[in-house]
Each structure stands twice: as C-alpha cells, then as structure tokens.
Amino acid sequence: MSENADDILLVKNLCNSFQGTPILRDIGFSLRQCEILCLLGPSGSGKTTLLRLIAGLEQEDSGTIAFRGRDIRHIPPHKRNFGMMFQEYALFPHKNVRQNIAFGLEMQHCPPAELLQRVEVMLHLVGLQGLGDRRIDELSGGERQRVALARSLAPEPQLLLLDEPLGSLDRTLRDHLTGEIRSILKKLAVTAIFVTHDQAEAFSVADKVAVLHNGVLQQFDSPEGLYRYPQNQTVAAFLGFTNLVDGSLDEEGFIHCLLGRLPFPGKAKHPWTKITLLLRPEGSKMILPAATTDPAILTVAGIITSRLFQGGSYRVTLQAGGDALTFDLPIDPPPPEVGVRIHLAVNPAAVIVLDQC
Amino acid sequence: MKPRTLLFSLPLVFLLLFYFYPLLRIVLQSFLPDGLWSPEKLENLWTSSTYWRILWFTTWQAALSTILTLLLALPGAYVFARYRFFGKNLFQALLTLPFVLPTVVTAAAFGALLGANGLVNTWLMRAFDLAGPPIRLDQTLAFFLLAHVFYNYSLVLRIVGSYWAGLDADLRAAARMLGASPGQTFFRITLPLLMPAVGSAALLVFIFCFTSFGVVLILGGPGFATLEVEIYRQAVQLYNLPMAAALSLVQIAVNFLLMWLHAKLSRKSPVAFYADTSSGTAIRPSTSWQKSLVGANLLFIFLLLVTPLLALAVRSISGEDGPTLAYYQALFRSDEDSLFFIEPIAAVANSISFALAAMVAAVALGLIASVFLASARGRSTAFWDAVIMLPLATSAVTLGFGYIISLNRPPINLRDSLALVIIAHTLVAFPFVVRCILPSLRQIPQTLREAATLLGASPLQVFRRVELPIISRAILVGAVFAFSISMGEFGASTFVTRPHTATMPVAIFRFLGQPGEMNYGQAMAMSTLLLLVTCTAFWLLARLEVRRSAPAKPLSKDMDHIS
Numbered sequence: 001m002s003e004n005a006d007d008i009l010l011v012k013n014l015c016n017s018f019q020g021t022p023i024l025r026d027i028g029f030s031l032r033q034c035e036i037l038c039l040l041g042p043s044g045s046g047k048t049t050l051l052r053l054i055a056g057l058e059q060e061d062s063g064t065i066a067f068r069g070r071d072i073r074h075i076p077p078h079k080r081n082f083g084m085m086f087q088e089y090a091l092f093p094h095k096n097v098r099q100n101i102a103f104g105l106e107m108q109h110c111p112p113a114e115l116l117q118r119v120e121v122m123l124h125l126v127g128l129q130g131l132g133d134r135r136i137d138e139l140s141g142g143e144r145q146r147v148a149l150a151r152s153l154a155p156e157p158q159l160l161l162l163d164e165p166l167g168s169l170d171r172t173l174r175d176h177l178t179g180e181i182r183s184i185l186k187k188l189a190v191t192a193i194f195v196t197h198d199q200a201e202a203f204s205v206a207d208k209v210a211v212l213h214n215g216v217l218q219q220f221d222s223p224e225g226l227y228r229y230p231q232n233q234t235v236a237a238f239l240g241f242t243n244l245v246d247g248s249l250d251e252e253g254f255i256h257c258l259l260g261r262l263p264f265p266g267k268a269k270h271p272w273t274k275i276t277l278l279l280r281p282e283g284s285k286m287i288l289p290a291a292t293t294d295p296a297i298l299t300v301a302g303i304i305t306s307r308l309f310q311g312g313s314y315r316v317t318l319q320a321g322g323d324a325l326t327f328d329l330p331i332d333p334p335p336p337e338v339g340v341r342i343h344l345a346v347n348p349a350a351v352i353v354l355d356q357c
Numbered sequence: 358m359k360p361r362t363l364l365f366s367l368p369l370v371f372l373l374l375f376y377f378y379p380l381l382r383i384v385l386q387s388f389l390p391d392g393l394w395s396p397e398k399l400e401n402l403w404t405s406s407t408y409w410r411i412l413w414f415t416t417w418q419a420a421l422s423t424i425l426t427l428l429l430a431l432p433g434a435y436v437f438a439r440y441r442f443f444g445k446n447l448f449q450a451l452l453t454l455p456f457v458l459p460t461v462v463t464a465a466a467f468g469a470l471l472g473a474n475g476l477v478n479t480w481l482m483r484a485f486d487l488a489g490p491p492i493r494l495d496q497t498l499a500f501f502l503l504a505h506v507f508y509n510y511s512l513v514l515r516i517v518g519s520y521w522a523g524l525d526a527d528l529r530a531a532a533r534m535l536g537a538s539p540g541q542t543f544f545r546i547t548l549p550l551l552m553p554a555v556g557s558a559a560l561l562v563f564i565f566c567f568t569s570f571g572v573v574l575i576l577g578g579p580g581f582a583t584l585e586v587e588i589y590r591q592a593v594q595l596y597n598l599p600m601a602a603a604l605s606l607v608q609i610a611v612n613f614l615l616m617w618l619h620a621k622l623s624r625k626s627p628v629a630f631y632a633d634t635s636s637g638t639a640i641r642p643s644t645s646w647q648k649s650l651v652g653a654n655l656l657f658i659f660l661l662l663v664t665p666l667l668a669l670a671v672r673s674i675s676g677e678d679g680p681t682l683a684y685y686q687a688l689f690r691s692d693e694d695s696l697f698f699i700e701p702i703a704a705v706a707n708s709i710s711f712a713l714a715a716m717v718a719a720v721a722l723g724l725i726a727s728v729f730l731a732s733a734r735g736r737s738t739a740f741w742d743a744v745i746m747l748p749l750a751t752s753a754v755t756l757g758f759g760y761i762i763s764l765n766r767p768p769i770n771l772r773d774s775l776a777l778v779i780i781a782h783t784l785v786a787f788p789f790v791v792r793c794i795l796p797s798l799r800q801i802p803q804t805l806r807e808a809a810t811l812l813g814a815s816p817l818q819v820f821r822r823v824e825l826p827i828i829s830r831a832i833l834v835g836a837v838f839a840f841s842i843s844m845g846e847f848g849a850s851t852f853v854t855r856p857h858t859a860t861m862p863v864a865i866f867r868f869l870g871q872p873g874e875m876n877y878g879q880a881m882a883m884s885t886l887l888l889l890v891t892c893t894a895f896w897l898l899a900r901l902e903v904r905r906s907a908p909a910k911p912l913s914k915d916m917d918h919i920s
Contacts, residue, residue, distance in 0.1 A: 057530050077533040078542075084534040090527035094549045103545075107536035155535060 006032045008191060009054070009159065014063035016049055023049045024215045027063070031193070031208070036185055038202035038223075039195045041212035042238065047195045048087075050212065051161050054193065055084050067159070078107070083157030085165045089148035091136045097123075097147050098132035104155035122150040125184060142173050149181065153188065160185070160192040166201065178204050199239055203227070211235050232355040236278050243279040243325045244354075255353075258321030262298045262351075276354045281315070281328045283347030286335060298346040300325060304338050318342070365729035368722040368745070368787070375780050376748055379759025380609065386602035386762055408587075412607065415583040418498065418573075419566035422505035426562050427555070429506060429657070430513035436654045437514060438521035440647070441639040448655060450899075451662055452511035457891050459845025460508075460571030461862040462669070465869065465884040467504050467576060468495075470668035474877055476675075477668075496578030504572040507661055509562040516561070520554035521547075522639065557622050564615045568608070568752040571847045571862070575869055584608050585754045589851065592758050602762070605755040616750035620743075666888065673881035677874060684878035688886075701879065703857075704864040705886060711775075711860060712843035715782035719839040720832060722783070723790030728820070730791070731798040749788040753848030757781060761852050775858060781849040786839035793835035797828045837898040841891045861887045 007030040014027040024046045031037050039047040052058040054065060056077035065072055072080060083104075091100050101122050105115045123129050126146040131139075139147065145165060152160060165181070166174045182205045185192050196202050202209050203223040211218040211226065211234075218238075219231045230236040233244065247257030254261050257277060279298075287299070302320030313328040316335050327344060329335050336342060437445070455463070469475050471494050478490035485491075494500040524547065532542040570585040582590065584604055592601035642648045674680050688701045726745050730738060748756070760781060764770070801824060809819045847862040854863050861883055868880035 052530075055530075055534060057533070076538075077530070078536050078538050081536065082534060084531065086527045086531055088525070088527065090525060090531040092528060092531075092546060092550075103532070103537075104535035107541065151531075151535070161534075 008033050008068050010064075010066040011054070012064045012066075014050070014053065014065065015061045016046075016053060016058065017061055018049075022215055024053070027212075027215075027217050029210055029217065029220050031191065034186075034189045034191055035207045036182065036192045036194060036205060038206035038209045039193060039212055040197070040199060040202040040209050040238075042197055044214075045212040046215040047197075047212045048163055051084075051163055051193060051195050054159075055082055055161050056080055081155065081157055082159045082161060083152035083155065084161040085148050085152045085163065087164045087167050089144050089165075091144060091147055091151070093136050095136070096132070097128065097134045097136070097139070100136070100147055101132075101151045101154050104151065108155055118154060122154045125153070125188075126150045141169050142177065145169065145177060149184070153184075153190070158191070160190050162192060162194045164195050164197070166196075174198075174201065175204075181205060211238060213238065228349075229352055230278065230354065233276060236354060241278055241280060243281065243323075243327075245277040245279065245323060245325075247275050247277055249275055258323065259298060259300055261295075263296055278352045278354050279325060279327075279346055280350035280352070281326055283350050284327045284329065284344045285347075286329060286333065287343050287345045289343050297348060298351060300344045300346060301341065302344075303341050304336065307335060307338055318344070362729065364725050365741075368726040371722055371784075371787075372744070372748070375760075375764075375784055376751070376756075379756065379763040380751070382763035383602045383605050383609075383755070383759050387599055387606050408604070411582055411584060411587050411604075414581070415567055415585075418502070418581075418583065419563050419569075422502055422509070422566040422569075423559050423562045425502060426506050426509040426513055427559055430510045431517065431555075432650070433510070433514045433654045433658065434518035434521055436651050437518040439639060440642050440651050442642065442651055442655075444655075448658060451658065452514060453895070454662055454666075454892075455508050455511050457841045457845075457895055459847060459862050459887055459891065460569075461575065461847050461865045462845070462884045462887050462891075463504055463507060463665070464501075464572045464575035465865060465880055466665035466669040466888075467500065467507070467572075468869070469672035469881055469884075470665045471500070471503075474672075474874075475668065476672055496576075496580055498577070498581065501569070501572045501576040501581070504576055505562075505566050505569060507665070508572075509565060510658075510661060512561060512565075513558045516558040517551065517554045521551060524550055553622070557619065560615065560619045560622060564612070564619065567615065568612065568754075570752070570754050571866075575866065584611075585752055585848065588754050588758055589848075592761070593851065598762060601758055605758055608752055608755050609750075612750045612752065616746075669881060669888065670885050673878065673885045676878065684875070684882040687875060687879050688882055701864055701868075701883065704859050704861045704883070705890075707858055708844055708861040708887075709890070711778050711782060712840045714779045715786055715843040716836050716839040718779065718783040719786040719790045719843075720836050722787055723794055723835060723839075724832065726787075726791050727794040727798050728824075730795055731801075745791055746788050748784050753781075753785055753846065754852075756784065757849035757852030760849070777853045778850065778858065778860070781853050782843035782846050783839075785846055785849060786842040789838050789842060790835035793838060794828055794831045797831040798824065801827055833898065833901060837894050841894050844887065844891055844894075861890075 009031040011030070012028045014024055015022070016024040027050060029037075039050060041047045049058060053060050056072070056075060060073065067080075092103065095103070098119050101119045102115055105118055110118065119132065120129075123132055126149055128143065128146050128150065131143065134143075136144065136147070148165065152162075162181075166177055169177065178201050181194075194202070194205055196205075206223055208220065209223050209226050210220045213234050218235050219226060221229075226235070227239065230239055230241065236244065245257050245259060247255050249255055254263055255275065255277065279300075284300075289301070300318065300320050302318030302325065304316055305319050305324065306315075306317040308315045309331075310328070313330060314335050315326060316329050317324055317326045327346075329344075437449075458466075471477055471492055473490045473493070473495045475490075475492075478492050481487065481491050482489075494503075528546055528550070529542050532546045533539075537545060567583075568585055569583060570589070573581055573583050574586050574589070577586075584607065588601050588604045588608065591597045591604060642651045673684055674682065676683055690700055730742055730745070760777060764777060805823060806819050809823045810816075814822060844860075845862060846860070847866070850860050850863050851866070854860055859867070865880050865883045865887070868876045868883065
C-alpha cells in the first residue's frame with residue numbers, strides 16, 4: 001500500500017484475536033477523502049471486527065490505524081467523530097425519530113435552534129419529512145434504516161462506518177436503498193466504509209472493494225478490477241466464479257490444459273509450471289466445429305448437461321474434459337437442448353490466470 | 358358448551374367456595390358484625406390514630422425496604438449482566454434460594470446469625486469476654502429490613518439483570534459513536550431503557566414487603582406491626598373479629614391496587630427491543646476496578662444469602678457446651694411441658710402430607726385452568742386470567758382469617774377438618790402453578806395442534822400426545838413450586854392449623870415464641886430440617902430438568918417467535 005497525501009485513513013499491519021483465535025491477520029489498506037470502501041466477505045471473515053476496530057469499539061492486538069495522519073488507536077470511540085450505522089440499526093427505543101437524529105448533535109452541544117433545523121434537513125435528506133414525531137416501533141424496516149442513516153450523518157462525521165446496513169431488508173428494498181445510500185453519501189461527500197457479504201451490493205455502492213476471507217485481506221481493488229481480475233481462487237470462488245481449470249505453462253509461453261493449448265494472456269509474472277485458469281461465464285459464443293483456427297482463442301467442446309433460461313441469457317453447463325463449465329450464452333441463437341454437444345469460442349478477455357494460493 | 362369450558366368450572370367453583378366466599382364473609386363481618394348494619398365499629402378505623410399509624414408504618418417500611426434492596430441489588434444486576442466469571446452458574450443457583458425459603462426459616466436463620474443468641478454475638482462475647490451481646494438487632498426495624506433485603510435482593514437482581522443483559526449492546530455502541538461518553542451513555546440510554554424493569558421489580562418488592570408477615574412477626578417483635586401482623590393480633594390474640602375484618606379489607610384494597618399497577622406497568626415494557634442473544638455480550642472482568650466490583654458483589658451475595666443459612670445449621674447443633682444433637686433428639690420426644698400434644702417431629706410428617714396433597718390439588722386445578730385460558734381467545738381471556746390471579750393479590754393472613762370466620766359453620770363447616778389446611782395451601786399455590794404452565798402452553802404454536810388434528814388425532818389425543826409432553830417440564834416446575842410453597846406457608850397456616858396438626862413453620866414459630874435454650878435450639882433444628890426438605894425438592898427438580906432439557910430445547914427455540 002503506497003502512502004499518499006490524499007489518504008485520510010491508513011491501516012497498517014492490523015491484527016486482532018478473540019480468546020486466542022485470530023480474527024484479523026496483518027490487514028493493511030488506505031482510503032482517500034470521499035471514497036466509499038466496501039469490506040466484502042462471507043460471515044466470519046472478520047469484516048465487522050475490522051469495522052469495529054476502526055470505530056474504536058474493539059481493541060486491536062497490534063498494528064496501527066491512522067486518521068488524517070494521526071494515530072487514533074488510543075482515542076475512545078466517542079471522541080473520534082466517526083459515524084456508525086449498525087446492522088439492526090440500534091435505534092434508541094425510548095426516543096422518537098427526531099430525538100434519535102438529534103442525539104449526536106446534543107452530544108456536540110449544538111444550540112437548540114440550529115439542532116432543530118439540522119434535524120429537519122436530515123429528515124428531508126433521507127425522505128422522512130413529517131415523520132419526526134413517530135415512535136421507533138411505528139416505523140417499517142426501510143424507514144428505520146433511513147432514520148439510522150440520518151442519525152449517523154447528522155453530526156457530520158469525518159468517516160461513516162456502515163455495518164451491513166441493509167442486511168435485514170428484503171431484496172427489492174435493498175436494491176433501491178443501495179443506490180439511494182450511495183447518492184446521499186456522494187452528495188454529502190462523506191468518506192465511508194461499508195460492510196457487506198453481498199457482492200452485488202458492494203459493486204453498486206463502492207469505489208473500492210476489500211475482499212476479506214478468514215481474517216486475511218485477499219484483494220483491494222475497484223469493483224471492476226475485482227470482477228475482471230480476481231487475484232486468487234478464494235476471491236474467484238467468493239465472487240461466484242466456478243469455471244476453474246488446472247493447467248501448466250510451457251517454456252514458450254503456452255498454457256496446456258484439458259481444453260487444449262493457448263497462448264498465455266497478458267504478461268507472465270512468474271514462470272509457473274502449475275497454474276489455474278478462470279473462465280468467466282460471460283462473452284462466449286457458440287461456433288461451428290473447427291470454425292476458428294485462431295490459436296489465441298480458446299475453444300471448448302462439451303455436452304450440455306443443464307440449460308436455464310435467465311431472461312437476458314441462457315446459463316448453460318457443459319461437460320467438457322473432466323470439468324463442468326458454466327457459461328452465460330446469448331439468447332440468439334438459442335443453445336440446443338440438454339445432451340447435445342456444442343462448441344464455444346471463449347471470450348479472450350474472460351480468461352484469467354489466478355495467483356496460486 | 359365445549360368440554361374445555363365445562364372443565365374450567367372446576368377451578369372456578371373452587372375459587373368461588375374457598376376464595377370469594379371467605380372474602381365476602383370478611384366484608385360482611387366488617388359491616389355487619391352481628392348480622393346488623395353497624396359500621397360504627399369501623400369508625401375506629403378512621404378516627405383512631407392507631408390504625409393510620411399501622412398503615413403508615415406498613416407503607417414506609419415497605420418503601421424503605423424497596424429502596425435499600427434496589428441500592429444493594431442494582432450493582433449486582435450490573436455485574437451479572439455484563440461480566441462472565443468463574444462460578445457464575447453456581448451463584449445463579451444460589452440466587453434462587455430465597456425464592457424457595459419459607460419466611461419462618463429466613464427469620465430463624467437471621468436470628469441464628471445476628472440475634473442475641475446468634476452465632477456472631479456468641480463468638481464476639483467469647484472472643485472479647487463481653488458480658489452482653491454487642492450486636493443488638495433483636496426486635497429492631499433493621500433486623501427485619503435485613504430479612505426483606507435477603508428476600509428481594511435476588512428478585513431485583515434477576516429481573517433487572519436479565520433485562521440488562523438483554524439490552525442490545527449496539528445501543529450503547531451507537532451512543533458512543535454519536536459522541537456520548539460512558540457516563541452519558543449510562544444516564545441517557547441504559548438507565549432510561551432499564552426503568553421499566555427497575556420499576557416493575559421495585560413494585561414487586563414493595564408488594565412483598567407491604568404484605569410481609571412472618572419476618573416482621575418474628576424478627577420485629579411486639580414493637581412493630583404491619584397490617585398483616587395487626588390482622589393476626591386482632592384476630593388471634595385479641596379476638597376482635599370486626600376490626601381484623603376491617604383491616605383485611607384495607608389490605609385487600611391496597612393489594613388489588615398494587616397488583617393492578619404492576620400488571621399495567623409490565624404490559625407497557627418494551628419487550629420487542631430485547632436482543633436475540635444475551636449471553637454473547639458478557640465479558641471477563643479485566644481491569645482491577647472491574648475485578649474488585651465483581652468480587653465485592655459476590656462477597657456480598659455470599660454474606661447475605663449463605664451465612665445466615667450456615668449459621669442456622671451450625672446453631673442447630675451447638676449447645677451451651679459445644680456440639681450436640683440434643684435439639685434434634687428433643688424433636689422426637691413428647692414432654693409434659695411440651696408445646697404440642699404429640700412429639701414435634703410429627704410436624705414434619707404433617708407438613709409433607711399437606712404439601713403433597715396441596716401439590717396434587719394445585720397442579721390438577723392449575724392444569725385445567727391453564728388449558729382453558731390457553732385455548733380461549735379474545736377479551737374474556739384477559740378477564741378470566743385476572744380472576745385466576747386474584748389469590749396472588751390477597752395476603753395469606755387475610756385468607757386464613759377469612760377461612761376461620763367462614764368455613765366453620767354451615768353451609769361449609771370444615772372447622773376440624775384437615776382439609777382446611779390443604780385447601781388454604783392449594784389456593785395459595787394455584788396461581789403460581791398457572792403462571793408456570795400457562796406460558797409454555799401458550800407458546801405451543803397453533804399449527805402444531807392443527808398438524809396433529811390433520812394427522813388424525815382427536816382433541817384428547819392432541820392434548821395427551823402433543824401438548825402434555827411439551828408442557829411436562831412446566832408442570833413439574835409448577836408441582837415443585839406448589840410443594841415448597843405449601844411446605845413454607847405460614848400466614849394462613851397460623852389460622853387454620855390445630856395444635857395436633859401443626860405444620861413445620863407453625864411449630865418453628867411456637868418454639869421461637871417460648872423462652873429457654875431448648876426451645877430455641879429446637880426451632881433451629883426444625884428450621885434446618887425444613888430447609889433440607891425444601892432444598893431437596895428443588896435439587897430433585899434440577900436433576901430431572903437436566904435429563905429432560907435435551908429434547909425440549911430445539912422446539913422452544915422455534916416457539917420463541919410465536920409469542
């Protein structure tokens with residue numbers, strides 16, 4: 001991780017354990033002003049712990065956390081001026097909507113007139129105007145989520161931490177609110193860290209994505225970079241890619257695998273003898289047998305074992321060589337029925353060599 | 358009429374005969390003492406300052422006990438809610454002890470520890486060669502306040518502690534993230550959220566202390582009289598039945614008011630904001646401040662709950678010249694100058710037989726009432742629910758007094774019948790049994806019954822094959838509670854037992870009321886035996902629960918969502 005003048009949050013060599021079991025191992029990344037970072041990982045990957053360490057709600061074992069060039073490890077959470085949105089929102093049940101949003105401002109000794117005005121602005125921002133006097137248990141899930149967002153944004157935090165803020169909502173509402181959260185955060189130019197286990201959510205909300213697995217930071221990249229070039233098998237598996245093919249690399253720069261022989265895409269960093277290829281499912285086309293002789297294009301031949309219509313595409317699984325490979329094929333021309341042998345030209349951009357790990 | 362409704366008439370008839378009828382007689386007795394309308398006798402109640410003083414004293418001693426208990430128990434609640442420590446389960450088991458201890462045993466135990474003849478005084482006198490006991494608590498307010506704290510400490514700790522542990526830890530974290538210091542977080546978030554639990558616990562403590570009878574009578578001595586004690590004195594010692602009836606009326610009215618308040622309050626508490634898991638948030642004490650806080654509270658619990666009972670056991674085997682079993686042996690003799698017509702040990706047999714009979718009756722009636730209440734829907738349920746809980750709001754002394762003025766003549770004459778004791782105990786235990794069985798019966802999802810019905814089970818089979826196995830644990834708990842309530846019942850028993858049918862608490866009270874080392878020693882011995890019987894019942898229950906808990910668990914998890 002390069003140190004940069006624009007970085008406002010710098011995490012280095014962060015380690016944490018719970019009752020002797022390591023939760024986070026040697027985490028390091030940096031974040032720029034106004035960026036939204038997604039911590040993406042399956043449950044138990046340590047993403048919530050990382051968020052709580054940054055918040056100051058947990059104590060790290062070793063490593064540093066610096067904010068605007070200042071070590072914040074010994075600053076108690078209430079003096080960091082970071083906002084946090086909790087998984088179940090943690091709205092104060094004994095306060096109404098307005099009082100919840102006002103709490104952080106009261107802690108800053110905001111003058112009453114300004115406080116009322118700021119709360120109204122926040123209610124407007126999240127689209128809850130007129131609901132200020134509602135009790136928390138009178139709100140729907142989506143409304144609670146908005147109150148929680150408004151409450152954490154009202155004191156104008158230097159950094160907003162969001163712990164699976166959409167986890168308990170249904171799919172449609174989630175998709176809608178993801179976009180809304182991003183536009184609100186961008187509008188206010190808030191720097192934020194967003195924890196989620198849902199990659200679609202991460203891709204649509206984040207500027208940067210950090211994939212965590214078993215307490216190790218696997219990859220730190222832009223959403224597109226992550227999707228296009230997953231660094232290793234763990235990341236590929238987590239993103240839902242299943243077409244992994246083992247192969248080996250010869251001295252002339254060609255890959256040999258059960259599917260055939262093809263030139264190494266991009267530049268070889270290391271001369272491996274054993275490699276793993278990932279074939280992303282999109283962009284492949286059906287071709288006639290032996291229709292292409294271009295040695296740079298990988299062709300796959302196999303028998304269709306399943307064929308699911310998915311609206312914009314067909315998800316087709318082939319039995320090719322010893323592997324089951326899945327591709328999303330265009331609806332025109334429609335792929336033949338199960339049991340038919342077909343040939344595919346794989347999109348060269350969708351072939352990635354993974355790091356061994 | 359449905360069979361379930363028809364069955365429900367059984368507990369209703371029982372309540373009608375043995376609860377409402379005696380209460381009616383009390384009302385009649387106070388307004389129509391000689392069969393004539395003469396409220397003049399009642400005028401004493403308004404005009405004489407004595408009775409206002411009694412009511413005032415009853416109120417402020419209850420208030421003082423409540424405040425003391427809250428002050429001492431809230432730190433304990435915090436410790437149990439926030440920290441994990443070695444032996445927590447053991448301490449939690451220890452905290453159930455006061456619930457099952459008969460008041461008479463508690464009074465005797467505190468006497469054994471801190472009374473003039475108690476262990477601490479004896480040791481201090483021997484160690485420093487003193488002429489008289491240095492700690493003089495006998496017949497003082499402080500003595501029975503201490504016993505009230507003993508009784509209610511664990512109640513407050515349990516109610517507030519479990520509520521505290523259940524408060525979502527994220528609420529505190531959210532306040533911290535919004536800039537609140539730990540102190541601000543406590544006063545602005547945690548404390549307001551705890552208030553329903555604190556209020557509910559405080560009201561319960563107040564109710565218990567307001568109706569306190571045994572400990573005030575034994576530890577307070579003749580100088581102090583709560584309403585309960587005064588009813589007893591007017592009825593048993595002065596034989597002023599109209600006055601006793603009038604005081605009972607006051608007692609009933611105040612109790613109903615308090616219970617109504619409590620019911621209203623507990624309905625308001627926001628249960629929905631409990632977190633799903635409460636155990637996960639407890640931490641080990643790490644700083645020296647945290648360690649000393651936990652240590653101090655555990656030490657206090659030990660001193661408050663364990664030392665009196667140890668003192669009781671030790672005192673029961675220490676005579677003037679060292680260890681002796683003389684007191685136990687004396688329980689088996691029937692002396693000429695004995696307080697009893699028969700050997701005192703017969704009281705043990707009496708108590709156990711009464712308790713077993715009352716247990717069977719209370720469980721039978723409680724089960725029937727619960728089945729009805731669980732199946733009924735709508736507004737009427739709340740009404741019947743309240744009717745069944747009414748005996749809880751009536752003090753045992755009032756009840757016992759009502760029995761001797763109503764059930765000793767036609768139409769119901771049970772004056773010399775053993776059944777009177779059993780009926781009184783059943784009535785006292787019955788609401789507790791319903792409170793044990795009804796919640797678990799209500800937690801059974803309706804779909805479970807429907808599934809069984811569609812699989813071909815008749816209503817009776819549904820009950821026997823589905824409902825009964827699920828609630829068997831609750832029935833067992835209810836049964837053990839009924840047994841131990843009957844074993845320890847003192848207030849009503851002082852009225853309805855006869856010399857030859859004395860129960861253990863009554864026998865202990867008689868021993869304590871007589872002078873002499875031998876009588877005192879026998880009181881200690883009898884109390885120790887009662888303690889052993891009660892603890893054995895609960896130990897057996899715990900053993901059975903361990904064996905049964907395995908298959909019951911997965912189901913109860915699902916059922917949490919239903920209620």
